[in-house]
Amino acid sequence: MYRQGMLIWERPEPPNRPVPAPLSRDRIVQAAIQLADADGLDAVSLRKVATALDVRPMRLYGYIASKEELLDLMVDAAHAGIRPVGDGWREVLRSLAEATRHAAHEHEWLADLLGGRPQLGPHALASGETVVAALGDVDLDDVMPMVAAVNAYVIGAVRREIAERRAERATGMDERRWQASLGPYLERTFATGRFPALATVVRDAAHLDADHTFRIGLDFLLDGIEARIARS
Structure with missing residues (x-):
């Protein structure tokens, strides 16, 4: 009762x-x-x-x-499957990000429920304890903003990835076929010369898969955190 x-x-x-x-x-x-x-x-x-x-x-x-x-x-x-491991804050935050992403890929509905108020169940608290303990040498006032920044990045990334999966199932078109279908439109649009910066990136930059995109973006974030810690 x-x-x-x-x-x-x-x-x-x-x-x-x-x-x-x-x-x-x-x-x-x-x-x-x-x-x-x-x-x-x-x-x-x-x-x-x-x-x-x-x-x-x-x-x-x-x-x-x-x-x-x-x-x-x-x-x-x-x-229960998000168990960050590693030596030092950077490895543990990376592990947290990777494990959370893996859990969301395994259970797509999780992406819809992450964020908002903190999770206070025993498994979530155990994961949080591991992460915060790894940040023991970081200024106390920086701990929660650091964790929040990583969580925000992961939530945004996995929601985009899950949305792509759902769109693929709904349309029957994977990312490559979708891009190919829009190719002629983009070529006509870029030929006008109105979007030169975008045209250069789309034509000449490396097109990374979701795994590489996620890890490079996470490196950008962790590098920024590391630089802030070094300054303080």
């Missing part, structure tokens, strides 16, 4: 009792993740999760009070 004022992380589960279909928060969350992985967040509701688990929807309310709590638990379950 829901206890007023207790967050989902603190609220105990109902006691086990003999029933035809055993239930737990973990089973509920895993069923919800499977639905979201297959069909996105629109496929997740307490009723649909109950159907997947072959139980009545009211049974779920003994474990989870709302869909919002279910989404919080799903995000925290995804954070």
Whole structure:
């Protein structure tokens, strides 16, 4: 039963009792993740999760009070795979970025739920503890802005990448075919001479894949952080 004022992380589960279909928060969350992985967040509701688990929807309310709590638990379950490692702040922040990106690629719905207020589930807190501990030599006032900058970069990058995946599925055109379809239009537009800087970049710059683009952008960010630390 829901206890007023207790967050989902603190609220105990109902006691086990003999029933035809055993239930737990973990089973509920895993069923919800499977639905979201297959069909996105629109496929997740307490009723649909109950159907997947072959139980009545009211049974779920003994474990989870709302869909919002279910989404919080799903995000925290995804954070179980985000375990930054490395020696020194730069390696740990890079590891955080790479692990978060990997989790979002594995669970596309995660990209829609990252950001906003901090995640306070046990797995998210464990990840945050690892990162902040690695920043022990950094000025205390710089710690959270540094982490926020990396998280903001990752969230923006993965949302763009996931949007590209979704567009590819919706149109049936991968990035190369999409670019080829727009090629004649861009050639006509650039031939007007109105966009010389863009024309030079599009024609002459290296066209990197998503992995290289992500890592180079992350290097730009980490280089800037390193330069600021050196100045202070």
